[in-house]
Amino acid sequence: MSTAATVSPGARFIDPKVLVRIGSLELAARFVVEGFINGLHKAPYLGISVDFAEHRGYMPGDDIRRIDWRLFARTDRFYVKQFEADTNTNFSVLFDVSKSMSFGSRGVTKLDYGRYLAACLSYLSSRQRDRIGIVTFDDDIVERVPPSAKHFDVTLHTLDKIVAGRPGDLGPPLFKATEFFKRRSILVVISDFYEEPEKVLDAIKPLRFAGNDVIVFHILDPAEVDFPYDDSSSFEDMETGRKMAVVPDKLRDEYRALVQDHIRSLGQLFSRNRIDYAFLNTKVPLDHALFKYLAMRHKMTKVR
Amino acid sequence: MSFLAPLFFAAIAALGVPVLIHMIQRQRTEVVEFPSLMFVRRIPFHSLRRQRVRHWLLLLMRCAALVLLIAAFARPFLRSTALAAVTGGSREVVVLVDRSYSMGYGGRWEEARDIARGVVRDLAADDEATVVFFDSGAESSTRSTTDRASLLAAIDDVELGTGTTRYGPALQLAQGILEDSDQPLLEVVLISDFQRVGVDSAGSILLPPGTVLTPVSVADDDPTPNVSVAGASVQRDLFADRERATVTARLANRGNEPVEDLLVSLELNGRELESLRVSIEANGPATVTFDPFTLEDSAMPISVRAAADRLPQDDVYHFTVAPGDIVPVLIVGKPGNAGSEANLYLRQALAIGTSPAFAVTERAISQVTAADVTAAGVVVLNDVGLPDGPIGAAITRFVEAGGGLWIALGEGVRWPGDNLDLLPGPIDGPADRDGRGGSLGFVDYSHPVFAAFSTPRSGDLTGPRFFRYRPLSVGPDTLVLARFDNGDAAMAEHRFGEGRVLVWTSTLDTFWNDFARNGIYLPFVHRAVEYLADYTAPTSALTAGQVLDLSAYPGAAELDLSSPNLVVRDPSEDRVDPGSDGRPGFIGLQEQGFYEIRDTDAGDTDPVLVAVNVDLSESNLDQVDPQELVAIVTGRAAGDRTIGEEREIRPEDLERRQTLWWYLLIGALGFLATETVMSNRLSRAELDLD
Numbered sequence: 001m002s003t004a005a006t007v008s009p010g011a012r013f014i015d016p017k018v019l020v021r022i023g024s025l026e027l028a029a030r031f032v033v034e035g036f037i038n039g040l041h042k043a044p045y046l047g048i049s050v051d052f053a054e055h056r057g058y059m060p061g062d063d064i065r066r067i068d069w070r071l072f073a074r075t076d077r078f079y080v081k082q083f084e085a086d087t088n089t090n091f092s093v094l095f096d097v098s099k100s101m102s103f104g105s106r107g108v109t110k111l112d113y114g115r116y117l118a119a120c121l122s123y124l125s126s127r128q129r130d131r132i133g134i135v136t137f138d139d140d141i142v143e144r145v146p147p148s149a150k151h152f153d154v155t156l157h158t159l160d161k162i163v164a165g166r167p168g169d170l171g172p173p174l175f176k177a178t179e180f181f182k183r184r185s186i187l188v189v190i191s192d193f194y195e196e197p198e199k200v201l202d203a204i205k206p207l208r209f210a211g212n213d214v215i216v217f218h219i220l221d222p223a224e225v226d227f228p229y230d231d232s233s234s235f236e237d238m239e240t241g242r243k244m245a246v247v248p249d250k251l252r253d254e255y256r257a258l259v260q261d262h263i264r265s266l267g268q269l270f271s272r273n274r275i276d277y278a279f280l281n282t283k284v285p286l287d288h289a290l291f292k293y294l295a296m297r298h299k300m301t302k303v304r
Numbered sequence: 305m306s307f308l309a310p311l312f313f314a315a316i317a318a319l320g321v322p323v324l325i326h327m328i329q330r331q332r333t334e335v336v337e338f339p340s341l342m343f344v345r346r347i348p349f350h351s352l353r354r355q356r357v358r359h360w361l362l363l364l365m366r367c368a369a370l371v372l373l374i375a376a377f378a379r380p381f382l383r384s385t386a387l388a389a390v391t392g393g394s395r396e397v398v399v400l401v402d403r404s405y406s407m408g409y410g411g412r413w414e415e416a417r418d419i420a421r422g423v424v425r426d427l428a429a430d431d432e433a434t435v436v437f438f439d440s441g442a443e444s445s446t447r448s449t450t451d452r453a454s455l456l457a458a459i460d461d462v463e464l465g466t467g468t469t470r471y472g473p474a475l476q477l478a479q480g481i482l483e484d485s486d487q488p489l490l491e492v493v494l495i496s497d498f499q500r501v502g503v504d505s506a507g508s509i510l511l512p513p514g515t516v517l518t519p520v521s522v523a524d525d526d527p528t529p530n531v532s533v534a535g536a537s538v539q540r541d542l543f544a545d546r547e548r549a550t551v552t553a554r555l556a557n558r559g560n561e562p563v564e565d566l567l568v569s570l571e572l573n574g575r576e577l578e579s580l581r582v583s584i585e586a587n588g589p590a591t592v593t594f595d596p597f598t599l600e601d602s603a604m605p606i607s608v609r610a611a612a613d614r615l616p617q618d619d620v621y622h623f624t625v626a627p628g629d630i631v632p633v634l635i636v637g638k639p640g641n642a643g644s645e646a647n648l649y650l651r652q653a654l655a656i657g658t659s660p661a662f663a664v665t666e667r668a669i670s671q672v673t674a675a676d677v678t679a680a681g682v683v684v685l686n687d688v689g690l691p692d693g694p695i696g697a698a699i700t701r702f703v704e705a706g707g708g709l710w711i712a713l714g715e716g717v718r719w720p721g722d723n724l725d726l727l728p729g730p731i732d733g734p735a736d737r738d739g740r741g742g743s744l745g746f747v748d749y750s751h752p753v754f755a756a757f758s759t760p761r762s763g764d765l766t767g768p769r770f771f772r773y774r775p776l777s778v779g780p781d782t783l784v785l786a787r788f789d790n791g792d793a794a795m796a797e798h799r800f801g802e803g804r805v806l807v808w809t810s811t812l813d814t815f816w817n818d819f820a821r822n823g824i825y826l827p828f829v830h831r832a833v834e835y836l837a838d839y840t841a842p843t844s845a846l847t848a849g850q851v852l853d854l855s856a857y858p859g860a861a862e863l864d865l866s867s868p869n870l871v872v873r874d875p876s877e878d879r880v881d882p883g884s885d886g887r888p889g890f891i892g893l894q895e896q897g898f899y900e901i902r903d904t905d906a907g908d909t910d911p912v913l914v915a916v917n918v919d920l921s922e923s924n925l926d927q928v929d930p931q932e933l934v935a936i937v938t939g940r941a942a943g944d945r946t947i948g949e950e951r952e953i954r955p956e957d958l959e960r961r962q963t964l965w966w967y968l969l970i971g972a973l974g975f976l977a978t979e980t981v982m983s984n985r986l987s988r989a990e991l992d993l994d
Contacts (some may be wrong), residue, residue: 236338
C-alpha cells in the first residue's frame with residue numbers, strides 16, 4: 001500500500017478525520033482541492049485543461065485572474081477564457097452505498113471517505129467545467145443525478161444525504177447504469193468490492209462499452225486490511241447479518257493474505273481490461289486519492 | 305404423572321448450565337460488525353463456529369435424550385385410573401392347603417388338592433401365586449410365581465401330614481407374601497376342613513387391607529363319626545420274677561352316633577397280640593384292658609389299633625414299654641397289727657402306681673433282712689427307728705451307696721444315739737397341737753416332691769390337720785421342705801453319702817394327722833418315693849411335630865450322638881439325618897409310628913425306639929363357620945370384593961408395575977442414535993463443503 005511518504009512532497013496531506021469535522025461537503029472539497037492544486041504548482045501536470053476553446057463574457061463570480069487582459073485591451077470588454085477540457089466531458093461518480101460501506105474503524109467510514117472523495121473529484125471536475133453527475137447504488141440504483149454543468153450542488157447534496165443501509169450487489173445496478181451513459185464520460189466507481197474479482201470485472205466492464213473512461217477506487221478500512229482484532233468474537237456480516245464466531249489470532253495472517261490477494265487480483269484484472277484501478281485505505285489522506293486521479297486523467301489526456 | 309425420585313430433576317439444572325453459560329457468553333460477547341465475512345468464511349479451521357448453535361435440531365435431540373434419561377431415573381408413574389385399570393388387573397393369589405391329618409378323613413385330601421389345582425389353572429397370565437401347605441406349621445415351595453407347572457408339581461408332590469390344624473402360621477405366611485406383593489389385587493384361597501381347634505392361632509392375624517379371603521371347605525355337612533385311640537396306660541407287676549404289663553387303652557367316640565362292637569387290637573411289633581370288641585356311646589369314652597404280657601429285656605413297640613374308620617390316623621396309638629419301670633419299696637414297720645395298720649395307707653397308695661409301679665415289700669422291724677434292704681430301691685422306716693445291729697448298718701450302707709430312706713417319725717421311733725448320721729438333727733418327744741391341730745405353713749414348691757402341687761387347683765397342702773408330731777432340730781444347712789404353721793419342720797431332707805433321706809415328722813397313717821385321708825396324700829407319697837428312688841419316667845410316646853432331643857431321651861443315654869454311624873430310620877424305613885437342623889442329636893418327628901435309632905458300630909444292641917403319635921386334638925372334627933374365620937383375619941365378611949378393588953396401590957408398586965422408565969430409556973437411546981447418525985452426516989457434509 002502506498003503511504004504518505006510516497007506522495008509528491010508538495011502535496012498537502014489532510015487527515016480524513018479532520019475532513020469529517022468539516023460540516024460542509026463543499027467547503028471540505030474546496031479545502032482539499034484548493035490546497036491540493038496550490039501544492040501542485042511545481043508539479044509537471046499543470047495545464048491539463050489549458051487548451052483554449054472560446055471566450056465568454058465575464059460573469060460576476062468568475063476569477064478575475066482568468067480575464068483575458070489582452071482581449072480587454074483590444075475590445076475594452078471583459079472576456080474570460082474557456083478551455084476545451086472544461087466543457088466536453090461528463091463526469092459521473094458511481095458510488096456504492098451498500099451497507100458494508102458504512103464500516104469504519106477509525107471514525108471515518110468508507111462511505112464518508114468515498115463521499116469526500118466523490119465531492120473532491122466532483123469539485124475538481126466542476127472547476128474544469130465538466131458536467132457532474134452521480135449514481136448511487138447498492139443492489140439497485142438508489143439515486144441518480146444525470147451529468148450536468150449545473151449539477152455540482154445537486155451532486156453534493158446527493159452525497160450529503162447518502163445513507164448506507166442495504167446489501168450490495170455490483171452486477172445488476174451497474175448493468176442498469178450503463179444505460180445512463182450514452183455519451184462518453186469519465187466514470188468513477190467507488191466501492192469496497194466485496195465480490196469475487198471476476199464478478200467485479202464483469203460488473204464494471206460494461207461501463208467501458210460507450211467509450212467511457214472508468215476509474216475504479218477500491219476503498220477499504222484499515223481494519224479490513226489488517227484485521228487488528230484480538231478477542232474471539234462473534235463477527236456479523238453487515239450486509240447478510242450472518243454471524244460467525246471468530247478467533248482473530250488464528251486467522252489474521254490468512255485473512256491478510258486473502259485480502260491482499262483480492263486486491264492484487266482486482267488490480268490485475270482491471271489493468272488487463274484497461275480500467276484504472278486505485279486501492280485506497282481510509283487512513284490515507286484524500287490528497288493521495290486525488291493525486292492518483294489526476295495521474296489517471298493525465299494518462300487519459302495523453303491517450304486522447 | 306408423578307415421580308418417585310423427583311430430586312433427579314435437579315440434574316436438569318446441570319443440563320441447563322452449559323446452555324446457560326453459552327447463552328450468557330453469547331450475550332456478553334460484543335458482536336463485531338464487519339463489512340463482509342467473505343474472506344473469513346474461506347478460512348475453515350480457525351473460526352469458532354462450534355461456539356454457536358448451528359444445528360438446533362441436534363441440540364434439541366441431545367437435550368431431549370438427557371431429559372428422558374433424567375426422567376427415567378426419576379422413576380415416573382401415572383396415577384390415572386385408566387392406566388391403573390390396564391396395569392392393575394393382576395392378582396397375588398395365595399392358596400392355603402390344609403394338610404393336617406384330619407384332611408385324611410374320607411376323600412378330603414384329594415378333593416382339596418383338586419381344588420388347589422383348579423385355582424392354579426384358573427390363574428390369569430399376570431397373576432402371581434403361592435401354594436402354601438400347612439398343618440401346625442406352614443411352608444411354600446415357590447413363592448409368588450407365575451410358573452403354573454411348578455405350582456401344580458408342588459400340589460402333586462405334597463403328602464398328607466401328621467400335624468394338627470393351625471391357621472395362624474399359614475395366614476401369617478400369606479400375610480407376609482401379600483404385604484411384599486406389588487400386585488393390585490390380593491387374594492387368599494383357604495382350602496381346609498375348617499376345624500375349630502385351629503382357629504385360635506389365627507386370632508392375631510390380620511391380612512392386608514383389601515385382601516379377599518375365599519374359604520373353600522372340603523368338610524362334609526353331615527355328622528362326622530370318628531373314633532380315636534386316645535392313649536394307653538400300662539399297669540406293671542411282677543409275675544414269676546418277670547415284669548408284666550397290662551395295657552389299658554382309652555378310646556373316644558367323637559361322633560354323634562354310638563359305635564357298636566368296635567374291634568380294638570393290641571399289637572406288638574406289628575403283630576397282633578389280642579383283639580377285643582368294645583361299644584362306645586356317642587361322644588363318649590371307653591377303655592379296653594388287654595391281658596397282661598411279659599416284658600422283654602428291651603423296649604417293646606406296642607400299638608393299640610382300632611378298626612379303621614374314615615380318619616385312620618387317629619385309630620392307632622403307638623407307645624413303647626420298657627422293663628424296669630418298677631420301684632421296689634421296702635416298708636419297715638412295727639410288728640403285728642400295729643404295723644399293718646400303720647402301713648395301710650402307705651401300702652394302698654403305693655399299690656396304685658403305674659408309671660412307675662411300686663413293688664412294695666412290708667417287713668416288721670424285727671423281720672427285716674439285709675437282703676430285703678439290698679433289693680429295695682427305697683426303704684421306708686414307718687414309725688420305727690433305725691434297727692440295731694447289722695440291719696441298721698445295712699440301711700446305712702444302702703443310703704450311703706445312693707439308696708433312698710424315708711423316715712416317718714411316730715410314737716415308736718427310737719433312734720440309736722450312736723448313729724445320728726442319717727438324721728438331719730436330733731428328735732424330741734411328741735409335740736401336740738391343740739384344738740383343730742396345726743397345718744402346713746410353709747412348703748418348698750420348688751422341690752420335686754412338692755412341685756406337682758405348685759400350680760393352682762393342683763392340691764391344697766394346707767388342708768390336712770396335724771395334731772401331733774416329733775419336733776426335729778435342724779441345723780442351718782438342713783433343707784427343710786415343709787414347716788408347720790408354728791414353724792417347726794414338717795419335712796426335711798438330709799443327704800448322706802450318695803443317698804437321700806427324707807424325714808417326715810408326723811405319721812403316714814391317720815393316728816397323728818388326717819393327711820392320709822386327703823386327696824393329695826397319694827401323689828405326695830408317689831412323688832416322695834420317686835424322688836428317693838431318683839426315678840425318671842420313661843417316655844413312652846411323643847407327638848408328631850415335636851423335635852426329639854436324643855441327649856435328653858431316657859432310652860438313648862448310651863448312644864454316642866457324635867458317632868457318624870448313628871442311624872435313624874423313620875416309620876417309613878427312610879433314613880433320617882439325626883442332625884438335619886444343624887444340631888446333632890435332634891430329630892424332627894414328622895411321621896406317625898416308631899422311629900428306630902441305632903449305632904451300627906454297637907453290635908447287636910437293641911435299637912432305641914421312639915413312638916410317635918398324632919396329636920389327638922386334631923381328632924376333634926368340629927367345624928367352625930368359614931365366614932367366622934374370614935371375619936377374624938380380614939375384619940370383614942367373606943365375599944366382599946369391593947374393598948379389594950378399592951385398594952390403594954402404593955406409588956412404588958405403581959411405578960414398578962408401569963415401568964415407564966423403560967420406555968423413557970428407550971426413547972433416550974433412540975434420540976441418541978438418531979443424533980449420532982445426523983451429526984455424522986452433518987459433519988461429513990460440512991467437511992465436504994470446507
